Amino acid sequence: MSKIRVAIQGTRASFHEEAAFKYFGQDIQTVECETFKHTCEALKKNEADYVVMAIENSIAGSLLPNYTLLHDYHFPIVGEVYLSIQLNLLALPGTKLEQIKKVESHPIALRQCADYLEEHPQFKITEGTDTASCAKKIAENKLTDTAAVANQLAAKLYGLEIIDRRIETNKKNYTRFLILSKEKTENPKANKATLLFQTDNSIGSLARVLTFFAEEQINMSKIQSMPVLGKRNEYDFYVDIEWKKQNNYDAAIRKTLKHTINFNILGEYIKNDKV
Numbered sequence: 001m002s003k004i005r006v007a008i009q010g011t012r013a014s015f016h017e018e019a020a021f022k023y024f025g026q027d028i029q030t031v032e033c034e035t036f037k038h039t040c041e042a043l044k045k046n047e048a049d050y051v052v053m054a055i056e057n058s059i060a061g062s063l064l065p066n067y068t069l070l071h072d073y074h075f076p077i078v079g080e081v082y083l084s085i086q087l088n089l090l091a092l093p094g095t096k097l098e099q100i101k102k103v104e105s106h107p108i109a110l111r112q113c114a115d116y117l118e119e120h121p122q123f124k125i126t127e128g129t130d131t132a133s134c135a136k137k138i139a140e141n142k143l144t145d146t147a148a149v150a151n152q153l154a155a156k157l158y159g160l161e162i163i164d165r166r167i168e169t170n171k172k173n174y175t176r177f178l179i180l181s182k183e184k185t186e187n188p189k190a191n192k193a194t195l196l197f198q199t200d201n202s203i204g205s206l207a208r209v210l211t212f213f214a215e216e217q218i219n220m221s222k223i224q225s226m227p228v229l230g231k232r233n234e235y236d237f238y239v240d241i242e243w244k245k246q247n248n249y250d251a252a253i254r255k256t257l258k259h260t261i262n263f264n265i266l267g268e269y270i271k272n273d274k275v
């Protein structure tokens, strides 16, 4: 049987692939894409079955351009995965820390080990497209003066050595990834949903909707607003909600539908408890 094809932004062994492994298991075919938009295009053109897309990081916050992609492509969200972001300094085997002059990684990863990098002012820092591509470049070009900030998976895949382990500032730092597919799948065990709607620009219009959730014992785990393109004072609200009883969810949706504009359920899926 052919493997599930999963599109990720970046290179094999990046955190996106680690997230894909956590959700689907290791027996998948990773489709490497240059940008997040390319991952959506791969799904649209049937070159992939799923997209794994980071949406939020505990340090860097929401990845706002990815909310725009959710809006524009409208692919159903079929799952989520939280990944603990554990960062290491990777170099060619046998390299000593004293030899390292340059450090390269994804901007979020660099930000997450800011304290460590400040302690080593001799490093010249460069941003790359993803953590794993920086590791791969060191291995392919045999760069003896360069290190990458990346995960253990990248060390293993590209034959690099971890010369400093767990260099992230905050050890409880995580990223939330969404799993997108082309088709909606009914999941009777779903206990979380992402909604997208607008409210009119009047007093209490959003507050009223939030009250419906409270009345139905529904927990709102996140709200993100994004301006509606070309319309001043109008916003799209992306709301994540969690429930215990299906009838509470159904009732809340019925009420919300009546009091919002352009109401959409972007996906109903199983909540991934944080790592």
Ligand SMILES: O=C(O)C(=O)Cc1ccccc1
Binding pocket: 009, 010, 013, 014, 015, 016, 017, 054, 085, 106, 108, 109, 129, 130, 131, 132, 175
């Ligand atoms: O560069 C990577 O490995 C990615 O997948 C992007 C990223 C970087 C840091 C934290 C989470 C995701």
